Structures are given as C-alpha cells and as structure tokens.
Amino acid sequence: MSARADKTTAAEAAADAQIDTPREAHQRKDSYDPGKFERPSVTVDVVILTVRERRLEVMLIRRRHWPFEGMWAIPGGFIAPNESLEDSARRELREETSVSDVYLEQLYTFGDPVRDPRTRVITVVYYALLRADQLHLRAGDDAADAQWFPAYEHPSLAFDHDQILDYTRQRLRSKLEYTTIGFQLLAPAFTLSELQEVYEAILNRPLDKRNFRKKVLSTGILEQIPETRKAGQHRPAALYRFNPRADK
Amino acid sequence: MSARADKTTAAEAAADAQIDTPREAHQRKDSYDPGKFERPSVTVDVVILTVRERRLEVMLIRRRHWPFEGMWAIPGGFIAPNESLEDSARRELREETSVSDVYLEQLYTFGDPVRDPRTRVITVVYYALLRADQLHLRAGDDAADAQWFPAYEHPSLAFDHDQILDYTRQRLRSKLEYTTIGFQLLAPAFTLSELQEVYEAILNRPLDKRNFRKKVLSTGILEQIPETRKAGQHRPAALYRFNPRADK
DNA sequence: TGAATAGTGTCTTTCAGACAATATGCC
DNA sequence: GGCATATTGTCTGAAAGACACTATTCA
Numbered sequence: 258m259s260a261r262a263d264k265t266t267a268a269e270a271a272a273d274a275q276i277d278t279p280r281e282a283h284q285r286k287d288s289y290d291p292g293k294f295e296r297p298s299v300t301v302d303v304v305i306l307t308v309r310e311r312r313l314e315v316m317l318i319r320r321r322h323w324p325f326e327g328m329w330a331i332p333g334g335f336i337a338p339n340e341s342l343e344d345s346a347r348r349e350l351r352e353e354t355s356v357s358d359v360y361l362e363q364l365y366t367f368g369d370p371v372r373d374p375r376t377r378v379i380t381v382v383y384y385a386l387l388r389a390d391q392l393h394l395r396a397g398d399d400a401a402d403a404q405w406f407p408a409y410e411h412p413s414l415a416f417d418h419d420q421i422l423d424y425t426r427q428r429l430r431s432k433l434e435y436t437t438i439g440f441q442l443l444a445p446a447f448t449l450s451e452l453q454e455v456y457e458a459i460l461n462r463p464l465d466k467r468n469f470r471k472k473v474l475s476t477g478i479l480e481q482i483p484e485t486r487k488a489g490q491h492r493p494a495a496l497y498r499f500n501p502r503a504d505k
Numbered sequence: 506m507s508a509r510a511d512k513t514t515a516a517e518a519a520a521d522a523q524i525d526t527p528r529e530a531h532q533r534k535d536s537y538d539p540g541k542f543e544r545p546s547v548t549v550d551v552v553i554l555t556v557r558e559r560r561l562e563v564m565l566i567r568r569r570h571w572p573f574e575g576m577w578a579i580p581g582g583f584i585a586p587n588e589s590l591e592d593s594a595r596r597e598l599r600e601e602t603s604v605s606d607v608y609l610e611q612l613y614t615f616g617d618p619v620r621d622p623r624t625r626v627i628t629v630v631y632y633a634l635l636r637a638d639q640l641h642l643r644a645g646d647d648a649a650d651a652q653w654f655p656a657y658e659h660p661s662l663a664f665d666h667d668q669i670l671d672y673t674r675q676r677l678r679s680k681l682e683y684t685t686i687g688f689q690l691l692a693p694a695f696t697l698s699e700l701q702e703v704y705e706a707i708l709n710r711p712l713d714k715r716n717f718r719k720k721v722l723s724t725g726i727l728e729q730i731p732e733t734r735k736a737g738q739h740r741p742a743a744l745y746r747f748n749p750r751a752d753k
Numbered sequence: 754t755g756a757a758t759a760g761t762g763t764c765t766t767t768c769a770g771a772c773a774a775t776a777t778g779c780c
Numbered sequence: 781g782g783c784a785t786a787t788t789g790t791c792t793g794a795a796a797g798a799c800a801c802t803a804t805t806c807a
Contacts, residue, residue, distance in 0.1 A: 295586050296544040299627060338543050338625060342616035366614045366629050368590035377586060379547060379629075381614050450759075467761070468797060475795090491757040492804035698786075715788070716770060723768095739784035740777040 297368070297377040301345040302333030302418075304364065304384040304425045305353060306408060307392055308442050313408040313429075313458045315422060316353060321402075324374050325415030329406070331422065333380060346383035353403060360386040360441035364425055372417045384425045389451075390444035409461050426459075433459050437478060440499040448486050448494035449473070545616070545625040549593040550581030550666075552612065552632040552673045553601060554656060555640055556690045556706045561656040561677075563670060564601060569650075572622050573663030577654070579670065581628060594631035601651060608634040608689035612673055620665045632673045637699075638692035657709050674707075681707050685726060688747040696734050696742035697721070 305316040317329040332353050336345045343361060351357045361383055368379040406412070408426060413419060432438045433456060442455045453469050473479060480500045485493040553564040565577040580601050584593045591609060599605045609631055616627040654660070656674060661667060680686045681704060690703045701717050721727060728748045733741040 297547055297584065297586075299545055299547060336545065336616070336627075338545075339618050341618060342614065342627070363613060365611060366590065368584070368629065370587050370589060379584075379590070381616065381627075448759085465797070465799080466759090467799085470760080471762090472796080487805080489757065490755095490806040492759045492806090494759060696786085713770070713772080714786090715772085718787080719789090720769085735778080737784065738779040738782095740779085740786050742786060 295377070297379045299336055300333045300378060300380045301336055301342060301349060302331045302380050302382045302421065303346050303349045303353070303361075304331055304382065304422060305350060305387060306384060306425070306429070306442075307387040307405070308389065308455050308458045309392065309405065311454045311458055313426070313461070314405045315408040315411065315425075316403060317406055317411065317414070318353075319402050319404070320415055328415040329404075329412050330415040331382075331418045332403070336381075342381050343383070346381075346385070350385050354387065354391070356387065356391045359388070359391065360438065364421075364428055367417055367421060369417065382421055382425075384429070386438070386441040388442060388444055429459055437499065437501075443499075446482060446484070446486075446496045446498050448496060450494060452497075543625070545627045547584055548581045548626060548628045549584055549590060549597060550579045550628050550630045550669065551594050551597045551601070551609075552579055552630065552670060553598060553635065554632060554673070554677070554690075555635040555653070556637065556703050557640065557653065559702050559706055561674075561706045561709070562653045563656040563659065564651060565654055565659065565662070566601075567650050567652070568663055576663040577652075577660050578663040579630075579666045580651070584629075590629050591631070594629075594633070598633050602635065602639075604635065604639045607636070607639065608686065612669075612676055615665055615669060617665065630669055630673075632677070634686070634689040636690060636692055677707055685747065685749070691747075694730060694732070694734075694744045694746050696744060698742060700745075 307314050307316075316332065318332045320326055320328050320330050332349060334345070334349050334352070336342065337348075340348065342363065346361055346363075347357055350359065350361065364382040364384050366379060366381045370377055372378065372380075408422065411422070414422065429438070439452065439455050439459070443451060449470055452473065453464060453466065456469065457464055478500050479497045482496050482498055484496050486496055487493040555562050555564075564580065566580045568574055568576050568578050580597060582593070582597050582600070584590065585596075588596065590611065594609055594611075595605060598607065598609070612630040612632050614627060614629045618625055620626065620628075656670065659670070662670065677686070687700065687703050687707070691699060697718055698714075700721065701712060701714065704717065705712055726748050727745040730744050730746055732744050734744055735741040
C-alpha cells in the first residue's frame with residue numbers, strides 16, 4: 258500500500274469510526290479500523306477573570322475528589338451533543354457566575370495523554386472577562402467551593418491548570434496591546450484612572466499616567482460623557498465610554 | 506440544589522463519564538449522568554504550507570467519498586490513544602509529506618455541531634511550515650489525491666475548511682510581524698531576497714527592499730556566511746543564516 | 754487649607770515608510 | 781558593454797517613553 262493510498266481528511270476518517278448507517282456502510286474505507294480509535298473525553302474549561310481592587314483575579318473551584326482532592330482548579334464541564342464549543346463555554350460560565358453577557362475567547366486546546374491520571378481528556382480552554390459591574394452577582398456567596406484568587410499569586414492548581422492559567426495571562430497581556438480587550442473588564446462608564454488600573458492589573462506593572470492617557474485618547478475610541486464620578490474628598494473624574502464604532 | 510452544589514471541574518466531570526473502576530466507584534458524583542454525554546469524535550487537521558515560486562501554497566487532499574465528494578480538503582486524521590495533539594499532527598504531517606522536522610503550531614479548535622453532516626466532529630487544527638529544501642521529497646509524486654495550491658487562490662474547500670484556511674493565513678501574517686516564523690520556510694542558508702520573497706508571499710503584497718533589509722539586519726538575528734549564491738548572469742547574493750541565539 | 758486624586762506638555766529616541774541610484778558578476 | 785539582480789542612505793512623520801507640576805473638589 259503506497260503512502261498515497263491512505264490519504265484522507267480528518268472528517269473522512271471520523272465518519273469511518275462511526276457505527277455504520279445504511280447510507281454510509283457501502284463507502285466506508287477498510288483502511289480504518291473504528292475500534293482502533295477510542296474516542297477521548299472532551300471538556301471545555303473556562304478561565305474566568307476579572308479585575309478587582311487593582312488586581313487581576315481568577316475564579317477557581319476547589320476539587321472534592323481524587324485526583325488532586327482539595328486542590329483548586331479551573332472550572333469546566335462536558336460539551337453537550339448539540340452545542341458549539343463556545344456555547345458550551347458560555348453555559349459553563351453561566352453556571353459558575355450567573356452572567357452570560359461577557360467577552361469570551363478560545364485560548365488553546367490541551368490534550369496531553371496523561372494530563373488527567375484517570376483517562377484521556379482533551380480540554381478546549383476559553384477565557385472570559387467579567388466586567389466590574391457584573392461581579393456583585395456572586396458576591397457574598399457561600400464561597401466554600403468557588404473563590405476568587407489573584408491571578409498572579411494563586412495556589413498551585415490541579416492537573417495542568419497552572420500551565421493553562423499562565424498561558425491565559427500571556428494571551429491577555431499580549432491582546433491588551435493591540436486590541437480593545439481591556440474595555441471588556443469595565444462597566445459601560447468609567448474614568449481614565451479606572452481604565453489604567455485595568456491595564457496595570459493585567460500587565461502587572463505600573464504605567465505612566467500621562468503617556469497612558471495620551472495613548473488611549475489619541476486612538477479616538479473613547480467618548481467623554483457629561484457625568485463625572487465623585488469618590489472621596491478630591492476632584493471628581495470625567496467619565497468616558499467605549500465607542501466601538503470608531504474605525505481608526 | 507443550589508448552583509454552588511454542582512460546581513465541578515471539567516476533569517472531575519470527565520472521570521464521571523468513565524466506566525467505574527473499583528477505586529472510583531465510591532466517589533462518583535451522582536449529579537452527572539455518563540450517558541448524557543456522548544463523546545464526540547476528535548480529529549487533528551494540519552494545514553501544510555510552504556512558499557514556492559514566490560507564492561504561499563497549501564497542500565490539499567481530494568475527497569473520494571460523501572460528503573463533499575470530489576472537493577479538496579485539509580488533511581487530517583484521528584488522535585491515537587496515547588499520543589499528544591502535537592504528536593498526532595506531526596504523524597499526520599509525516600504521512601502526507603514524509604518530513605517531520607518542521608515548524609508546527611496549534612491554530613484553533615473547530616467544533617460547530619454541524620460542521621460535519623455525518624456526526625459530531627471536533628477538530629484541533631495545526632499548521633505546519635515546510636522549508637523550501639524539504640519540498641523535493643514529494644515532487645513528482647502521482648499527484649492525484651494530494652496537490653499544492655496557492656493559499657490565496659484555491660478551490661472552494663469541503664466542510665468549514667475555507668474558514669480554517671482563512672484563519673491560518675491571518676495567523677501566519679500576524680505572527681510574521683512579531684516572531685521569527687518566516688525563517689521556518691527557508692533552507693538553512695538563504696539570501697535576503699529569498700527572505701523577502703517569503704515575507705511577500707505570506708503578506709501577499711510587495712515590500713520595499715531597502716526598508717526590509719534595514720529592518721531584518723537591525724534585529725541582529727542574521728549571520729552572514731562566507732559563501733554566496735550564484736544564479737544567472739548577475740551579481741551573486743550574500744548568503745545568511747538564522748541565528749536563533751541572538752537575544753535581542 | 755490640607756488631603757487626595759484629576760489632569761496636563763515637552764523632549765528625546767526609535768521605528769516605519771517613502772523614495773532611486775550605484776555596484777557587481779556574468780554572458 | 782549590456783543585462784540582471786545586489787546593495788546601499790536620507791528624510792519625514794508617528795509613536796513610545798522619560799519626566800513633574802498645576803487643578804479641582806471636599807472635608
């Protein structure tokens with residue numbers, strides 16, 4: 258058999274591994290043995306992030322069973338048969354936080370054969386950015402199982418979740434520089450100082466106030482609104498809103 | 506049951522869907538019904554790219570069966586039980602091209618429930634960059650089933666593969682700007698004109714020769730080697746090699 | 754009037770991009 | 781000498797980064 262003879266596409270091979278239907282039985286290729294390919298378990302994990310008190314924070318779940326019992330982990334769950342990967346992530350997020358109107362992006366798929374000591378599990382990881390005004394929904398919860406942790410200073414996590422969180426932070430930092438992703442972490446109206454705090458929390462370093470303002474204002478994606486924010490015994494700050502239709 | 510009560514991690518849920526082992530049976534959670542979660546098929550597709558004759562080209566496979574019979578598609582296949590996603594992609598690549606020493610990167614995971622009309626197939630897509638000096642291996646093959654096409658001008662593809670290829674081109678263009686990914690498409694020794702051709706092929710637009718040279722030479726990642734490349738009746742070009750240990 | 758944060762401008766350096774003439778080897 | 785590609789530098793505008801003082805509100 259030449260190497261050419263078993264050329265195929267993944268989709269073609271996939272169908273071969275299915276139980277035959279009358280329609281497909283006659284054209285199943287013999288070069289694939291369905292039994293040879295066990296289907297792995299597939300899950301969707303969601304790294305849920307927010308910025309609170311000038312810190313990037315991540316929501317973690319405490320594991321109650323072997324393996325890694327008692328350790329903290331990134332929440333996740335199965336993909337339902339008829340939902341897309343993103344729908345699945347959105348559902349998982351809703352189950353954890355009761356919110357659904359959030360920024361959500363696929364991060365990476367982790368599939369090391371021994372990443373889970375029990376069985377082969379491939380996980381498609383998403384990350385979600387919760388706005389400051391979406392946080393009260395779960396505040397005061399009996400936070401025994403789920404808890405916010407500083408994303409740059411958290412307990413060692415179960416499975417390969419340390420690696421996953423590290424990768425999430427990297428992606429977020431890099432996207433911050435060339436997208437408007439930072440606005441996803443703020444309420445619709447915000448001050449420039451609040452925006453700067455979000456950037457500093459994600460980048461994990463201080464930024465120069467003048468340079469920061471110069472830069473974001475020069476992009477033209479911010480619109481000042483009439484109201485101001487009064488907070489404490491000092492000058493109130495101007496409020497801005499994100500203007501998504503500012504094609505630069 | 507409170508929302509908190511069914512908090513879990515994907516890994517935890519995954520194990521619940523397995524057939525019980527004596528060890529795990531006693532701690533299986535009842536909140537998950539293994540039968541509820543059919544395991545999807547998972548494949549790995551590999552977008553195999555190269556630059557030939559100043560053009561970015563992609564290797565495609567002609568489908569021989571329903572659905573999309575006769576259409577061209579991105580090669581792919583199943584994940585073997587004990588190989589990682591990347592190993593699987595590397596194996597697929599070797600089956601198609603007989604080469605294994607290539608740049609390979611995970612692109613994205615596509616999992617729309619109806620992307621394959623037959624059954625639920627989730628595909629983890631990688632892309633591979635073949636160097637010019639790795640191409641002869643399959644040249645002259647009886648190219649009935651596999652064939653190189655211009656990546657910016659190709660036939661309409663099966664499944665969601667047009668979308669996958671489009672996304673690959675985007676990723677490649679963007680990575681070209683902030684990584685050394687371009688060098689992966691050239692033989693160990695190359696001229697600056699050849700390097701520029703790779704960049705132009707990927708970006709699909711001409712670049713200014715002086716600015717291009719100024720820029721790549723200023724990074725310090727190129728080392729000139731003594732030999733020159735003679736090609737035709739004109740001045741021979743200096744040869745360079747990529748110096749990966751040039752920390753900038 | 755003191756406390757606390759809001760708000761503002763200049764200078765320097767670096768980088769990107771537009772732009773065209775000379776150099777060299779081979780036939 | 782003619783051909784074909786290799787090789788080279790200047791100018792300009794934009795953007796990034798270093799750096800410190802004044803403005804405003806409220807208690």
